[in-house]
Amino acid sequence: MAHATLRITELGKSLPEPVQKTGWFVFEWIPIALVAGFWEIISGSFVSSEILPPFSEVVLATWEIIVTGQILPHIQVSLFRVTAGLGMSIIVGVLLGIGMARLQSVENFFEVPLALIYPLPKIALVPLAILWLGVGTATSVLIVFLACLLPIVLNSYNAAQNVDQNLIWSVQMMGMDSWKIPLKVVVPATIPSILTGIRQAIPIAFISLVGAELVASNRGVGFEILRHGQIGNYTSMFAVIVVISLIAFFSVRVYEWGERRLVQWT
Template sequence: MPRLDGPVPFRGGGFAPQSRAWAAAATLLGLIALWQAAASAGAIPTLFLPPPAAIARALWHLTVSGELWKHLSASLSRLAVGWVLGTVFGILTGIAVGLSSALRSPAMAVVSALFPIPKIALVPLFIIWFGIGEGSKLATLGFGVFFPTVIATAGGVDNVSRGLIRMGQSFGLSTWEITRKIVLPGALPAILSGFRVTSSIAIVLLVAAEMIGADRGIGAFVLSAGNLYDTDNLLAGIVLLSALGLTVAWLIGLAERALLRWR
């Protein structure tokens, strides 16, 4: 018979990674420093990849000349309006899909058929429909944001506990009250995580639409810098887009913390 002797070996622990904010910041700063050092040492051809200092210089010139704000404001207003349009209609449709048998199958059929179309392919069509101006850009963004929002919202509504809804009914709450006070808050976590997806989709579509037909906006700016072989400004535009994405993600994080305190 085999024997066991001695202390019991420890075999738990692990599988609990911790976030370290300082490590995140240090990694980014370290990479930038490495990049700058390699460029200064002549290891990177600066025409093809300008060093961080040159990008910073380009950003500074853009800021003082007012050029930066001209493009950024155009992009931000398109992003805000297009995203809000798609989100509002998406949430309304998602709730309808989640609650109504009459709407569920018809709406989901349309959503499923249109969702897989790469929305960039629709930009030429939207230009024909809504003109080369703001209309086509807002339609592209709104369309791109709408479908993932519907899917996220409908999924969130499906996951709201039926027990809570029955509770609302048993206390005589109206359908509207149940929707507003039980269904919508219950679906909110899913809707907010949908925001993370739709905000990055919106930025992709914003840049694409601005590249196809716009004289203002970060997409147009990056494209024209590329046409001129002006890689300093081109990279400056790309850095702006990265900053834009980070800012949006940060705002969504703030919204989650404020709205989901109860979790």
């Protein structure tokens, strides 16, 4: 079996690059095609089509809500919320992670609160956020911020702790001021790990956003999912789920593309 796998891999490498890319693209999407086919088969046969509409109908409904533009205002609201929450978590998370790694006092101050918040499902804070901020954008942004904060803090912290101490000693011997070291030495050395933390946070941002909008919003993609589900329009409900899934998927892919180029440049 291992020998056959090796032969297939070698054969793939011998093919032209465009053919290789096309082959891998098709291979990556095979599981989705299998799920779609299984979904189409069981809908109306093993499961009522009223509860689980056929996949083909969901695809048509997805196309319709995009072409007609009825979902676009909700997408704009959701993208603003996820961008704001994720952006805030990147700024705070990077500063906090590096600060905890380089200053013992900062680590001692934030270690226990972060350890308590880390295992807590952030969606559980939605009722409290509603009391503080009301129903709407502020609550969703806060939940996204809290959900994305920890992965970025942890990656920044671990990377800053692992910076080669010899590098820091070298710049100190060259006369660099202590306050410049985090900005000019530590941050550049931690960029790859920080980027990894951001990549981990992107899907978390969309998950927490939809969860918050299901409870604490009158606009947005999560609100549309809830609204269609409450009136029994399950085809449109699944269509909205497909839309937000595709947005999250391509957001990660675009980010990975940019990350590879940035890491090469740095």
